[in-house]
Amino acid sequence: MLAAKLRDLILSGEIEPGKSLPTERELVGDSGLSRSSVREALRVLEVEGLITTRPGRSGGSTVQLPGRGSVARSMQLFVRSHSIRVEALLETRVGVEPFLASLAALNATDREVEEMAAIHKRFEESIDNVVAYKRINLDWHLAVARASRNEVLIALMEAVSQPIFDAADYQEVTTPEIRKAAIRAHAGILKAIEARDAKGAAARMEKHVSAYADVMRSKLMLDTGAS
Amino acid sequence: MLAAKLRDLILSGEIEPGKSLPTERELVGDSGLSRSSVREALRVLEVEGLITTRPGRSGGSTVQLPGRGSVARSMQLFVRSHSIRVEALLETRVGVEPFLASLAALNATDREVEEMAAIHKRFEESIDNVVAYKRINLDWHLAVARASRNEVLIALMEAVSQPIFDAADYQEVTTPEIRKAAIRAHAGILKAIEARDAKGAAARMEKHVSAYADVMRSKLMLDTGAS
DNA sequence: CCTCGCGATTGGTCTTATCATTCGTAATTT
DNA sequence: AAATTACGAATGATAAGACCAATCGCGAGG
Structure with missing residues (x-):
């Protein structure tokens, strides 16, 4: 699943903490999945403490380490x-x-x-x-x-x-x-x-x-x- | 949020482990939310280990204790x-x-x-x-x-x-x-x-x-x- | 009585659209 | 010129509806 893929990206250090993931719509394009699926994946990572996501213009999903x-x-x-x-x-x-x-x-x-x-x-x-x-x-x-x-x-x-x-x-x-x-x-x-x-x-x-x-x-x- | 509400229901013991939650479509009706939102809530609970969900006819979300x-x-x-x-x-x-x-x-x-x-x-x-x-x-x-x-x-x-x-x-x-x-x-x-x-x-x-x-x-x- | 298969039920996914929030920017005001 | 305000664009949040996939109950047929 997408969540696993992104999780690996984060854990392997390819996306540094503090940096942002692509926007949901970009992920839709990249992955070929639908918006809902992408969102569920992001929600999983959020619960796992790997990202936080803020709404608004310069919003998005920010990578962080699970404290x-x-x-x-x-x-x-x-x-x-x-x-x-x-x-x-x-x-x-x-x-x-x-x-x-x-x-x-x-x-x-x-x-x-x-x-x-x-x-x-x-x-x-x-x-x-x-x-x-x-x-x-x-x-x-x-x-x-x-x-x-x-x-x-x-x-x-x-x-x-x-x-x-x-x-x-x-x-x-x-x-x-x-x-x-x-x-x-x-x-x-x-x-x-x-x-x-x-x-x-x-x-x-x-x-x-x-x-x-x-x-x-x-x-x-x-x-x-x-x- | 819905996840919090369901989580309290589970943790307070009102829904016993092994028992099933309402189906997603029922939850949509009960909560007035959309299917996607309900699904995201369930996904949160799943990551937290409080439910497992199986597809298929007698599928659904089964309450369990986070092992x-x-x-x-x-x-x-x-x-x-x-x-x-x-x-x-x-x-x-x-x-x-x-x-x-x-x-x-x-x-x-x-x-x-x-x-x-x-x-x-x-x-x-x-x-x-x-x-x-x-x-x-x-x-x-x-x-x-x-x-x-x-x-x-x-x-x-x-x-x-x-x-x-x-x-x-x-x-x-x-x-x-x-x-x-x-x-x-x-x-x-x-x-x-x-x-x-x-x-x-x-x-x-x-x-x-x-x-x-x-x-x-x-x-x-x-x-x-x-x- | 057993077996096979159809259909209903349920989660999984996709699509499209709309709302809400935030920020950049340009117009307006001082 | 500087500050303020208002508009619009970008982005996540939510909604509604449709369809796909998996699973199981039940009935038709053997």
Whole structure:
């Protein structure tokens, strides 16, 4: 199909990101297909995140690279449609985040360390604003993931985190004590990363995420037990 | 848009998997849109893995759940288009597979243990058939992943493994000695899983995958160094 | 009772036309 | 001369109708 042909063109790098595909009417001429077919092909590529298309005079289909958001959306669809056990998501974090922390300790640039520290500062200040706390917490974990410089795992974390934070009735899971503990944990992890102490960062992260998962699990048990 | 509306219908469970959507012409009537627009909406859902559509009399669009293959495809696009460093993929395996092994030790059913053992048996027999060896090796790792019962990580492994095995010029990376070592490693991991020894399984898997990654890395260094 | 084939149903494609959006350009105004 | 405005062209978005291709149900014929 045409979509496959165009996809190959894009993936093989023959059309660089930022450059435009021919217009729909030109593609009709080139391919011998009808307008509808061409449009369906373009729609496929659009869903795959390979192009964006704008209407208007200098519109058209612009080639782009499927960002991590593309993978994340796909993963979210997967999670939602399978009503994946929140268990599995928590488990995933427990499995992956310590590793990310150790990678971050090894690979983080100064710039990234600064960013994590800045987020952490805001985190400390948000201790009695639950909504902000929730968002900043997510930001921090994603910042650590980004500092790992492993694109695949970054994408995974982005895909997995959102559903967790959505699913969690966070306001009820988060007591002030828990928040204080989280801040301490983050501080410790950050210090280990700054010291380039991979093992330490992993160990602290493992403890932190496990604790979070345990709290979450007990909350879930109560919920399902009560229903 | 119509796609969003139908997607919500599916995700909210109002249309069960296996059931059929209205025919395209019915959707035209219901929505007031044109056939082309309806078709584009369906094409979007198809790419997202939410429906499959067959032509013919009792054809139509059948609702299904986006399988792990859907996530894997998205991940593969991501990997290909970003020319992600094989490094990152190897790193991902090193980070995730030990954890999967420990989960497998905890969660695998007898049925799954049997399956892994069966694959391992074929693995041992394939020692001088490189092509078979390659495929069976992949099978075994995926079987371990499946035994972890963590859908998210299973999907990740399926997404990541294929590109690794594609990228690797496996025949050159695999010497008979390496193959023998892999068989021994698999045997050890399998034994740990059977004994429900999570820590042991993780440690052995970590060693195995790290060794593989090292071999691969040195091969890559040579390649890039020589080019 | 089985087999073959016709026709109906459904997705797949094509054609043509029209609408909506954007931008370049030229006419108009200041 | 410069700025503003209005028109038109290019381009994607949508629509309507027709026909093709594949598939299956069902009836005619063996």
